[in-house]
Amino acid sequence: MxxxxxxxxxxxxxxxxxxxxxxxxxxxxxxxxxxxxxxxxxxxxxxRLENIDDALEILEMASSEGFFDSDKLILSIDELWHLTSWERERFDNAIQDLLEIxxxxxxxxxxxxxxxxxx
Structure with missing residues (x-):
């Protein structure tokens, strides 16, 4: 929130x-x-989201870096992924959960x- x-x-x-x-x-x-x-x-x-901790970590990172316009992430998924050090599967699972909240x-x-x- x-x-x-x-x-x-x-x-x-x-x-x-x-x-x-x-x-x-x-x-x-x-x-x-x-x-x-x-x-x-x-x-x-x-x-019941399996990757909620990772999803919230992405949300916090994107928010603190100013990558939001209201409720919209202003980076592409690939741009956001490149800002993490995660394997793509972990990142994709976290994004899927984030978008389901x-x-x-x-x-x-x-x-x-x-x-x-x-x-």
């Missing part, structure tokens, strides 16, 4: 298969900014959209 520039994260519920939380965003200079309105309920139905947005009790990363 840090990739989406949140500044608040409140966990509402944690189960073996799900994390439900509220996230919030900082003011972007709005005159009428209300931190109670700049929030979003989210639900992550945790996928979905965190649902919930409005009025209904899933309305989701956060994800893509190329």
């Amino acid at each position: 840090l990739q989406f520039e949140i500044d608040r994260f409140q966990i509402l519920e944690v189960t073996e298969n799900k994390i439900r939380a509220i996230v919030g965003w900082p003011s972007e200079g709005q005159l009428d900014y209300d931190p109670n309105e700049e929030i979003q309920e989210i639900v992550w139905n945790i996928q 979905r965190v649902d947005m919930v409005d009025d009790g209904r899933k309305t959209d989701y956060f994800f990363v893509h190329f």
Whole structure:
């Protein structure tokens, strides 16, 4: 969620298969900014991904290097691979898992959209 520039994260519920939380965003200079309105309920139905640690390592590296435009990686897969020292199979497995992560947005009790990363 840090990739989406949140500044608040409140966990509402944690189960073996799900994390439900509220996230919030900082003011972007709005005159009428209300931190109670700049929030979003989210639900992550945790996928059982075999390479999640590697996927998150790639995400953290790409984020810290500024290789994102919002939720889009601005490098090609090959360019990103060349920045790692990994064998191609390990990298490809991590990218596959990274692209499968979905965190649902919930409005009025209904899933309305989701956060994800893509190329």
